[in-house]
Amino acid sequence: MKPSNMGTGRVVGQFGIGRVDGPDVDNEPEVVPLSGSITFTPSVPYFPNRTSSPNPITVLTAPITAVLDYDGYVCTPAADGVTPLYRGIQLFATDDPDMSVENWTYSVVYRFNAVNGAAPTIKAHSMALPEGAEIDLTKAVEVPSSPGVGTPQALALLAEAEAAASASAQSARVAMSVRDDADAGLFDGKPGPPGDPLNQAGADFMVKNYDFLTGWDRRAPILGGDGHLFVATDRTSRETWIGARREDGGPTDLSLWHMQNRLGIHQHADASVSWAVLDAAWRYTEMQLNNDGNVPDEVLRRWASRMGAATGSGLAVGDRYVNSDSSLSPVFPDVKNITIWGSSSAERIGTALAAALAGTGATFHNEGKGAETSQHISARLGSVPASLTVSGGSIPASGAVTVTAANMPNSAEMKPFTGTLNGVRGTLSSTSTVFSFTRTTAGAATPVTSGTAFIPIVGTASRQHVTLLWTGKNNLSGAGSAPLVTDQTHAAFNYLSPLVKRVLVLGHFVDTAQTSGSTQWTNVRTVNAALAALYGDLFLDVDAYLCSPQLWVDTGISPTPTDLQHQADGIKPPSIAHDSGHMNAAGYTSVSALIRTKLISLGWY
Structure with missing residues (x-):
């Protein structure tokens, strides 16, 4: 964590490149966003911070790189160093007396990706960043100059051109006479047949x-x-x-x-x-x-x-291949449908997320259900099917029968879902103590082997959708739950469209009422670190976003001291909380926009 006495400032900016008019309603030239990175290198190698608490610390420096998002804005990168996390970047102030060295500067180097085979350039420059200030790079870059042509040079060139024109006037008159005869058709031959247009x-x-x-x-x-x-x-x-x-x-x-x-x-x-x-x-x-x-x-x-x-x-989205377990698996994702799987956070973000994704042209489906655990969600999805044993060993000809599940607990909060058990279609539901299977239509009594998988209908049908996975939060308050959540998230990721992945894994956040070092706090960090390592740019760190300054920019909320302390401790701040475990409308709206930005940056929409 940053020592509390070290001051910072914020750097922002937007970069674009001019090009010829594109396919829009006007005839004006375009300015389109640039992509690339900007590196800030301190001019001093280290800061002896002698007044930090609880003890002095020497802070060494290194180049810090910002990235540009899809609109060309300067952004803080995610853990992968490539994906934009939020707009603007916080850097150490260059005038903070607590760092023993004052009035140093940053060297700013611009690296833009090539456009039409050529890389745009801006000359590197130095920059100071006062504590608490916000510097827009557009106001900090060196203004380019053009040598141009002055009036004396222009007059000399004009005189030279007039002399050349006078010298060639006679030859031009001869050529014009011949050309006039040619235009009059005096040299034309017999017309040939018309040619290809x-x-x-x-x-x-x-x-x-x-x-x-x-x-x-x-x-x-x-x-x-x-x-x-x-x-x-x-x-x-x-x-x-x-x-x-x-x-x-x-x-x-x-x-x-x-x-x-x-x-x-x-x-x-x-x-x-x-x-x-x-x-x-x-x-x-x-x-x-x-x-x-x-x-x-x-x-x-x-x-x-x-x-x-x-x-x-x-090749088409309906194609399947035979997996190693002899099951049929989809080859390609269905980008016309987006589905989120999870518990209450997924359920409650639905309205805001549907609005944010409206411009993608895809249909949004919400499979979030409050209070469900990772096991219930995995069973509904089908990545870890419920392993059932039927009371009496047989499904009756009609009605319900009590079943037990070997791999998930009973819960009255589990969303009832339809599937097939040994080929018989029906619905699996639960009270706080008992699971029941109710067949859809009457038929012959059907024997069922103990431990038979219940194959869900909805989860199987949506297997190739573009998918957002936000599963397992309700497990993380229990000690030792991190490996289960990580493993079941990985099983779900592998299960979805196995050959072409359009799956985004969402990181978990710490509830507002938690404290630093609590069981949930520790488990969230353990799981998020594991998922980030597994999935790279297919992982979206929601927790990091909720603890960043960009949250207040996006929501328009002025943070309280308590908010800032919660963020410093890695805990969801109160001003975006509906209750301890959930966000309010502002929070869900800002996270929805973050998800949309991520999907676009991945090139999926």
């Missing part, structure tokens, strides 16, 4: 942009062409592909045009296509990219059709 578009391009009498490029210097140093002509005095540009000796634009055409690689003037390979008739092939650098949807549809996805013979 796309091929004609290529010819029109050349006629429009090149003077075939002089070989000069009529355009502004798109590729740098402003006349030629040398051009070889054919027997009719037309420019051939052999030529050199005046300014650098490189190939002329016409040379490049011919070479690209023969190689089948050509830049075509189409606003919706950034690059394409053309066929002999100047038609687009399927080797093309849109303005975002992606394969166009129409090309993907053609590929899908040929691979069989459109006819049902290709």
Whole structure:
């Protein structure tokens, strides 16, 4: 934990890059968010904190790296160092006298991911961070400068251009006379048959942009062409592909045009296509990219059709494979459905989470049930099915029968759920002392072997949904419960869409009424650390978020001293608590937004 006498400040900022207008309603250029990281390196190697309590401490320094989220905002990273946890980052203040060294600075280095093959850059700079201050990096970066062209230089260039124009006026008049005769049709031969429209578009391009009498490029210097140093002509005095540009000796634009055409690689003037390979008739092939650098949807549809996805013979979400235990398992996730499994936290977050996920286009399903343990949730999901023994060894022809479960306790809070027991469909329910199985329809009495698995209907049907796992919180108040919760969470993760994982594991939080070092406090930390190590960026640390400054930014709540002390102790603060074990509306809304941000950062939506 940070010594209480060490002051901090906050760094914020947003970064984007300008680009050509995209597919929106206006015709203006776009500013799109950048991704990447920003590293803050203290200018001193350590701080001798001689006034800290209960004893002095020497704090060594190291580079601290922030990441950018999907909107380009500076964020504190999660434990994996990559996933944005919350916006803004807290750093040690550079003017705190308690650290013995004052008026030092941070070196700020920007590393942005490449855009269109080039990495945007901002020059590294130094920065001070006063205690309690919030520094926006946009106000801290060095303002770039441009050398420009001054008035004297511009006038000199203009005079030079006018002299060159006067010297070439006579030759231009001769060329214009010949060109007038050409425009009047005096040199035209017999018209040929009409050509292919796309091929004609290529010819029109050349006629429009090149003077075939002089070989000069009529355009502004798109590729740098402003006349030629040398051009070889054919027997009719037309420019051939052999030529050199005046300014650098490189190939002329016409040379490049011919070479690209023969190689089948050509830049075509189409606003919706950034690059394409053309066929002999100047038609687009399927080797093309849109303005975002992606394969166009129409090309993907053609590929899908040929691979069989459109006819049902290709890969689809309905595909299954045979698992090692001979069970059928889904191959792909169903991104059109999102389901949360858990106890009361999952149940109560439902309304806020459904609203947060509305923009994904997926249907939200809530399988949270208050007061259930990890065993009950795992049984309803099907990852650890209830192992049942039927009283008398047989399901009667109709009605209910008492059963016992070898792997979960009785609980009146368990949500009744439907499934099959030895092929007989029915509902499993519980009181505080007894489990009952009630068959759905009457039929023949059916013998059942002791320890037969009860296979749930809903859990099996939702197995390939995009899934949020928030299970086991009600177990963590008991000593020694951490391994069970970790193991059953892992079993659920493995059970869901085994080949392509779209499962996000949510970390647990400590109830408001708990104290640092309590059984639940210890178990929550043990389980969260194990889940973070197992799942990396597929783990969302809710506890860390609830104990962060970003919580107050997102909720708009001003924290009390008690809130801040709870956060420092790693315990859910009172201002977002409905009661000790649950959040209020503000808390659930902010966590729902956190989940949505995480799903988007994973590229699932």
